[in-house]
Amino acid sequence: MNTPSWSRRLGASFAVAAAAMSLSGAAHADILIGQTAGFTGQVAASVKELTLGAKLYIDKVNATGGVNGQKIDLVSMDDGFEPKRAAANAQTLIDKGAVAMFLTRGTPHTQAVIPLLEKAQVPLVAPSTGAMLLHKPVNPYVFNVRSTYQREAERAVQLLLEMGNTRIALVQVNDTFGADGVTGAMNGFNGRNVKPLVHLTYDREKPDIPGVVKKLIAADPQVVLLVASQQITSDTINALRAAGSRILGATLSNNASNGFVQLLGQNAAGVIVSQVFPSERSNNIPMVRELGDLVKAKPAESGGQVTPAMMEGFASAKVLVEALKRAGKDTTRAGVLKALNGMSKYDLGGMELGYSPTDHTGTNYADIAIIDPRGRFLR
Incomplete structure (x- = not known):
């Protein structure tokens, strides 16, 4: 039996619309964020704590509706703390459509990723390294959160x-x-x-x-x-x-x-x-108190204790999410870059940070702690 012409036209219209949504990113598609870091190797323990701190905040945001109706999908890949693998992972994540890279770990590893950022015009938020070369001269695609080494x-x-x-x-x-x-x-x-x-x-x-x-x-x-x-x-x-x-x-x-x-x-x-962040026991600081509440709510995942590494990951995720919010519906790489460069003033919760096209420094906090007999970092 022949298909009526109106049915064929309607089917073609749906196909065109579906293709357009696929190319542009459907309104409720996940926002893909890429991470490459040493989940195995010399820095595995701290990388896992960094990422846990970030995920606690991202999970909270996703549980309350996400960002502009979209969920954040943090895809993390293990580079074994090897620069060549970091670059290969970053290329894979960029090819998958990541709108931003996030929380890389290590100076040579981040250096290996930078040429890929520049080629694809992808922002990197919160590299977990205090390398001065990421601060001066200002790299247009690198947005630091923590202080310099x-x-x-x-x-x-x-x-x-x-x-x-x-x-x-x-x-x-x-x-x-x-x-x-x-x-x-x-x-x-x-x-x-x-x-x-x-x-x-x-x-x-x-x-x-x-x-x-x-x-x-x-x-x-x-x-x-x-x-x-x-x-x-x-x-x-x-x-x-x-x-x-x-x-x-x-x-x-x-x-x-x-x-x-x-x-x-x-x-x-x-x-x-x-x-490079305030003490994890300074509950008078809103950011510290907020992370503490999330840790208490998920003791099985967090171990029930806030650590300095978790604090860095948590603060980094807050910066990332704020940039995504400010990008509005334009959660493209260009939209996120524009939002980051316009983030002139942002309160992490007792700790302020700001960016401009000529300043991607982040914070400048520095202190020391001594490990006590119970394994806690005391100020």
Whole structure:
């Protein structure tokens, strides 16, 4: 039987409409956000805590209707903390249609992703690295949330000196992250007309921890500032303790996680860790209180305890969601970029942040904490 012409025309109209919706993104389609980070490898523990903090907020937003009627779909891929895999993952996520990349981890890894951002004109929100190269010169596609490594390393050295530690050793991994942290640390030394007692370097791929430990014990500093991943840092401190050394360990905020504390085990107490967000126990700060409530509501997922890494992920997700809200119905890459550059003033909840086309710095907060016998970060 022949199909009536009106039916054929109607069917064709539906097909055209469906195709148009597919190409433009249906009104209620998910908003795809891409993440590549080391869910396995040297930084796995802190990456999982970072992402958990972000997901707690994103899940809350999705549970209350999403953003402009759309749910946020955070797709996370494991790069094993390898820059080449980070770039490959980012390309896959961009090809899938991610409107933004989010919460990458590591300086060389983020560097590997940047050319892909520029080619596809995709914004990256909240790279979990304080690399100065992501701040100056301003990259039009990178929007930082946390403070720089240089700022926190400088502040850490200043505070260590103020505590009466005149013999400070400096140990770094030999990559862009290590060099960045050391630049800040040296600013702290130079500001007080002091030099590090000894300055040592790890090979990033094959760190000679026994060799570094031997040299540290021979130099006999009061404290060693370690600019390295959580695995290398914890292995060094544990090796010092196994050798009978009581040299005080200090490190940067990339190691501010429960995972780092667990790697240290019985050697965690007394280790100093710099911080780039307010204390997770400062419940007078709205942002801290908000995250605390989410953690209490999902104890099975969160472990029931807020950590500094979770705080960074949570704050980063708040910035991402605010940009998506300000983009309105235009949740394209260009729309999100425009919204971010127009976010001149945003209150995270007791901590303010702002961007412009000439400033993608984010916050400038820096402090230090000491791990107590219970594994908590005390200010």
